[in-house]
Amino acid sequence: MPPSFYAQDTIHLAESLLGTRLVRILEDGTRLSGRIVETEAYLGVEDPAAHTFGGRRTERNEAMYGEAGHAYVYFIYGIYFCLNVVCQERDVPEAVLIRALEPVEGFSYFETHYPHTPPEKWLNGPGKLCRGMSIGRESNGVALFKPTSRLFIEDDISIRAADIATGARVGIDYAGDAVHWPLRFAIRGHRCLSPKKFDN
DNA sequence: ATGACGATTTACT
DNA sequence: GTAAATCGTCATA
Numbered sequence: 001m002p003p004s005f006y007a008q009d010t011i012h013l014a015e016s017l018l019g020t021r022l023v024r025i026l027e028d029g030t031r032l033s034g035r036i037v038e039t040e041a042y043l044g045v046e047d048p049a050a051h052t053f054g055g056r057r058t059e060r061n062e063a064m065y066g067e068a069g070h071a072y073v074y075f076i077y078g079i080y081f082c083l084n085v086v087c088q089e090r091d092v093p094e095a096v097l098i099r100a101l102e103p104v105e106g107f108s109y110f111e112t113h114y115p116h117t118p119p120e121k122w123l124n125g126p127g128k129l130c131r132g133m134s135i136g137r138e139s140n141g142v143a144l145f146k147p148t149s150r151l152f153i154e155d156d157i158s159i160r161a162a163d164i165a166t167g168a169r170v171g172i173d174y175a176g177d178a179v180h181w182p183l184r185f186a187i188r189g190h191r192c193l194s195p196k197k198f199d200n
Numbered sequence: 201a202t203g204a205c206g207a208t209t210t211a212c213t
Numbered sequence: 214g215t216a217a218a219t220c221g222t223c224a225t226a
């Protein structure tokens with residue numbers, strides 16, 4: 001997708017990313033891809049759930065202060081990585097967390113990597129999709145709008161507004177009222193969504 | 201230098 | 214339903 005795609009406001013981008021395809025080229029040239037089916041918006045300095053709440057700026061979250069269309073990858077719980085798409089102009093630190101993918105390319109790779117696991121469970125969670133797509137520290141700060149990157153986003157299918165489900169974000173109980181903000185988006189009823197259920 | 205904790209997942213009871 | 218796993222990051226000193 002071109003840089004202009006990422007210039008939308010954060011909530012609209014979180015919805016627009018649904019149905020696009022995340023592509024990962026491995027070191028050996030293997031091409032993996034998955035359709036984005038679930039996202040969450042993080043609204044920067046005014047969002048108690050965001051890593052950049054109140055303007056906090058550290059080595060870890062520096063990528064969130066970059067230009068729209070770059071990746072913000074962070075390490076969490078000593079085990080997992082999570083991938084975000086950075087939004088807004090430079091120094092406005094907002095981002096969209098990619099929470100689940102529907103596998104599109106790389107079935108033989110995934111079958112080897114996840115024996116005895118059905119396809120809808122290969123990439124259905126923010127930590128799992130980074131493990132599955134081999135996204136780690138080296139992807140932090142990558143420009144997703146460049147086809148020359150090893151990680152980028154392509155157009156795929158279009159999703160009707162009526163097919164987008166909205167709900168509260170997951171795993172942010174420390175964030176006070178923001179726990180209830182309707183900033184989680186998904187393709188309604190999709191089989192590859194992360195396990196946590198929507199309230200509505 | 202130290203301690204508390206996390207935008208998760210998995211395996212239990 | 215609850216709890217363990219597991220370690221980089223960050224705030225405090």
